[in-house]
Amino acid sequence: MKVTGTVELVDLEGGLWRLNGDDGKRYTLIGARNKLESAKGTRVEVEGSLDEGFGIGMSGPQLRVQKLRKI
Amino acid sequence: MLFNMSAGTLRARPGLGERLLVAVLAAGAVFALGLAGCSRTPAPVVEMSADAVPGLIEVELRDPAALPGKVVDQEEQEDDLYGDMLSSEYTFELEVEPGTEAAVLAQLRAREDVIWAEPVLRYQGLWVPDDPDFSRQWHLKAAGAERAWDATRGEGVTVAVIDTGIYPVDDLDPGRIVKGWNFVGKNDDARDDHAHGTHVAGTVAQSTGNGKGVAGMAPQARLMPIKVLSASGSGTSHDIAEGIRFAVDHGARVLNLSLGGGGRSLAMESAVAYARRRGAVVVCAAGNSGSRGVSYPAAYRDAFAVSAVGPQGRLAPYSSFGPEVAIAAPGGDKSQGEEAGVLQQTLADGSTREAAFRWFQGTSMATPHVAGAAALVMSLGVSAPSAVEGLLTSTAKDAPENSAERYGAGLLDAAAAVRKVTLWWGLWRLAFALLGAWFAIQHARSLGQLRAGEKPGALFWAGLGVGAGALALLAPIAAERISLLSFLALPPAAWPQRYLPPVAGYLGWSALVPFALAFPARLSSRPMRSAFGGLVAGLAFGWAGVLLHAALWRTVALPWMPALLMPLWLLAGAVVAWAVGRGLFTREPLR
Numbered sequence: 001m002k003v004t005g006t007v008e009l010v011d012l013e014g015g016l017w018r019l020n021g022d023d024g025k026r027y028t029l030i031g032a033r034n035k036l037e038s039a040k041g042t043r044v045e046v047e048g049s050l051d052e053g054f055g056i057g058m059s060g061p062q063l064r065v066q067k068l069r070k071i
Numbered sequence: 072m073l074f075n076m077s078a079g080t081l082r083a084r085p086g087l088g089e090r091l092l093v094a095v096l097a098a099g100a101v102f103a104l105g106l107a108g109c110s111r112t113p114a115p116v117v118e119m120s121a122d123a124v125p126g127l128i129e130v131e132l133r134d135p136a137a138l139p140g141k142v143v144d145q146e147e148q149e150d151d152l153y154g155d156m157l158s159s160e161y162t163f164e165l166e167v168e169p170g171t172e173a174a175v176l177a178q179l180r181a182r183e184d185v186i187w188a189e190p191v192l193r194y195q196g197l198w199v200p201d202d203p204d205f206s207r208q209w210h211l212k213a214a215g216a217e218r219a220w221d222a223t224r225g226e227g228v229t230v231a232v233i234d235t236g237i238y239p240v241d242d243l244d245p246g247r248i249v250k251g252w253n254f255v256g257k258n259d260d261a262r263d264d265h266a267h268g269t270h271v272a273g274t275v276a277q278s279t280g281n282g283k284g285v286a287g288m289a290p291q292a293r294l295m296p297i298k299v300l301s302a303s304g305s306g307t308s309h310d311i312a313e314g315i316r317f318a319v320d321h322g323a324r325v326l327n328l329s330l331g332g333g334g335r336s337l338a339m340e341s342a343v344a345y346a347r348r349r350g351a352v353v354v355c356a357a358g359n360s361g362s363r364g365v366s367y368p369a370a371y372r373d374a375f376a377v378s379a380v381g382p383q384g385r386l387a388p389y390s391s392f393g394p395e396v397a398i399a400a401p402g403g404d405k406s407q408g409e410e411a412g413v414l415q416q417t418l419a420d421g422s423t424r425e426a427a428f429r430w431f432q433g434t435s436m437a438t439p440h441v442a443g444a445a446a447l448v449m450s451l452g453v454s455a456p457s458a459v460e461g462l463l464t465s466t467a468k469d470a471p472e473n474s475a476e477r478y479g480a481g482l483l484d485a486a487a488a489v490r491k492v493t494l495w496w497g498l499w500r501l502a503f504a505l506l507g508a509w510f511a512i513q514h515a516r517s518l519g520q521l522r523a524g525e526k527p528g529a530l531f532w533a534g535l536g537v538g539a540g541a542l543a544l545l546a547p548i549a550a551e552r553i554s555l556l557s558f559l560a561l562p563p564a565a566w567p568q569r570y571l572p573p574v575a576g577y578l579g580w581s582a583l584v585p586f587a588l589a590f591p592a593r594l595s596s597r598p599m600r601s602a603f604g605g606l607v608a609g610l611a612f613g614w615a616g617v618l619l620h621a622a623l624w625r626t627v628a629l630p631w632m633p634a635l636l637m638p639l640w641l642l643a644g645a646v647v648a649w650a651v652g653r654g655l656f657t658r659e660p661l662r
Contacts, residue, residue: 011405011432012359012389012432012433013267013304013359013431013432013433013435013436014265014266014267014270014417014429014431014433016304030303030304030305031303033303052332052333052334053305053306053307053308053332053334054300054305054306054307054308054311054330054331054332054334054336054367055300055303055304055305055306055330055331055332056234056235056265056267056300056304056305056329056330056433056435057304057305057359058330058331058332058356058358058359058360058366058391058433058434058435059358059359059360059361059389060333060360061333062305062332064305
């Protein structure tokens with residue numbers, strides 16, 4: 001799936017990458033840490049797989065990043 | 072030897088050993104009474120002393136009015152439970168110029184509207200850790216760790232950290248990290264490649280006594296690293312469920328699950344139920360949604376869900392809440408500043424594997440405070456998960472607001488939970504033992520087995536005290552400062568379960584030991600006349616008291632024993648132990 005939104009580094013659990021989606025949802029971003037670092041605070045389009053998976057975030061669905069594009 | 076005849080013909084006077092024993096027991100009793108009573112003795116009004124925190128003063132007023140210095144904390148007491156307050160009273164904590172405290176105090180005390188004013192004192196437990204940054208760990212203090220450590224530091228309990236792994240940073244004792252498993256890489260290298268699991272493990276059992284860094288809730292507990300989350304901090308329900316089962320099967324008694332998700336996985340649910348059935352407490356993070364709705368596994372019936380509070384004990388803005396929340400613990404609230412987080416040593420960055428001290432916040436950070444507290448009470452011989460959970464919830468402090476969904480039973484207080492075991496449970500066991508002994512003595516008298524004026528000697532009472540675990544009443548004095556003596560903090564009935572494989576628990580939690588010891592004692596014609604016979608009789612009554620307490624309070628879990636049968640087993644053991652003690656009053660040798 002593709003979601004657009006803003007990348008944010010949230011100070012929770014030692015640092016969580018979050019996508020504040022234009023759809024109003026908050027996604028915990030998994031993987032691609034280096035790309036996320038450079039995209040911090042910017043608007044992006046993320047292509048990835050969504051799961052209700054388990055992790056340290058515990059604050060919404062997890063989006064496993066496959067492609068990330070600044071818009 | 073053990074009968075003091077009133078006629079005084081059979082023996083002239085007690086031997087030196089017996090006198091010494093009586094003296095030691097009496098001194099112990101006086102000390103225990105002193106401990107129990109010290110909170111009730113009015114102490115002189117506190118003056119400036121070495122314990123005072125420089126620049127802080129506490130004052131209670133009838134009306135809020137102008138005060139010298141800056142108000143750093145205030146509280147209005149309006150819950151007039153006893154109807155003895157004419158109006159609301161206000162307590163303020165003031166910051167004043169260091170050095171002027173005495174003058175400000177004098178000035179405040181002279182005022183009409185001031186009820187009292189005193190310096191703020193620094194509390195010090197009997198045992199203070201030597202970690203240089205311990206004073207910055209407000210969260211351990213808030214969770215009641217300091218005073219709990221006077222009685223136990225978690226010896227003999229294994230806590231599994233089911234997380235991103237544990238990296239053996241230098242402020243974790245490598246000797247206390249047991250073998251775990253990596254379910255992500257499917258190998259035995261369960262070292263952390265993220266930072267989360269190492270931080271969580273630090274809160275459970277960061278080393279102390281090494282003069283380095285910071286402390287953890289149960290610094291003498293063992294840690295079992297179970298890696299189920301990858302370097303990105305996520306994992307699958309399958310791996311987590313497997314990790315839970317692995318941990319329990321390999322001896323973990325407390326499972327820390329600082330993880331969660333929205334999906335209700337049946338595999339994980341049955342693993343959590345399995346763990347609890349096998350005698351493990353499963354402590355889980357409520358979640359970080361900042362809204363109503365507890366994540367899984369915390370929301371499962373058999374999990375112990377933890378919400379997070381900040382330094383003032385208020386629910387942290389990020390913490391999830393809901394009816395499943397069992398208890399609240401410090402998880403940090405960094406909206407109040409960096410140092411309002413939870414401080415432990417972890418990896419600076421998962422990829423470099425360099426250690427660093429970091430302030431984290433999250434319900435993941437609250438969870439290990441509770442897991443560590445569970446390890447502390449389990450090290451005192453409490454093995455039933457329901458009893459451990461009940462101890463933690465029944466001793467929790469009142470939350471600042473009345474909301475069971477936000478705080479569960481209230482704020483974690485490990486010291487109160489530990490005190491309930493060492494003091495109150497200790498007194499119950501002793502009372503049951505004494506009652507049993509008194510009843511047996513009366514019965515023996517009525518049958519003429521004990522003549523009027525004959526009474527059991529000092530070794531009988533010493534045996535009773537030891538058997539009933541009365542030494543636990545002394546635990547706050549020394550037991551845990553000398554690790555080797557920590558077994559004194561629990562009754563002998565609990566020793567096998569603590570030091571041997573779990574199945575050996577049956578040796579202690581049954582009448583087997585007094586029963587076996589009674590055989591040689593009953594070879595003589597008057598068992599109670601021998602030192603050994605008296606000691607064994609006392610031990611049997613003490614043992615009976617402990618078993619009866621365990622049956623009524625349901626404190627024990629043993630392998631293969633269904634929870635419903637456990638009290639009956641213990642009750643039967645108590646009856647047999649009592650009968651063993653009673654049997655030693657006989658005048659007939661065993662044939």
